[in-house]
């Protein structure tokens with residue numbers, strides 16, 4: 001068998017791919033099988049890490065009103081020392097909320113400070129706030145990876161964000177044949193690209209297969225590229 005594998009390059013490639021971890025950057029459910037990525041954890045809830053899972057911990061803009069004092073900041077800081085916590089988030093700005101944007105920026109900056117202090121990448125929730133985040137990244141001169149999860153903006157915005165060094169994580173919205181998002185996908189430098197299932201129970205593999213088709217590459221090559229991105233950052 002060993003001999004056959006070395007003689008047949010196709011077989012070697014297949015075997016390599018099978019052993020390759022499949023990155024699911026952001027999910028709300030524990031990851032199974034070959035998947036690797038970050039399970040989202042709300043800092044206001046008790047942290048009960050499961051074996052072989054990694055997490056991002058943060059305060060979502062939807063939950064700001066529940067943080068009545070600054071205790072969550074101490075909790076977040078102590079959780080950043082946990083070996084299974086690899087990123088801060090999801091955090092960010094959502095302009096469809098009634099919560100004033102100034103308040104959201106304040107909470108975001110507090111989390112950015114801790115991310116900087118502990119050198120942890122950010123998982124960003126952004127709704128109609130890409131220009132706010134662009135501005136915040138410029139102002140902070142942050143060198144951390146800022147990863148826009150559930151990314152959905154147009155190609156023009158994508159170019160600007162990519163130039164500023166943002167990372168992009170695309171989910172099931174891509175599958176809904178949205179012309180706009182597929183044009184954006186083409187503008188993302190491969191080294192700044194991720195995929196995710198977020199709150200969906202969709203199989204992550206179908207997102208890779210679809211994206212590979214759009215990018216005129218193979219799902220295997222895409223898997224390898226995204227795994228390389230993941231290993232570089234985390």
Ligand SMILES: [Zn+2]
Nearest residue numbers: 040090198199
């Ligand atoms: Zn999420």
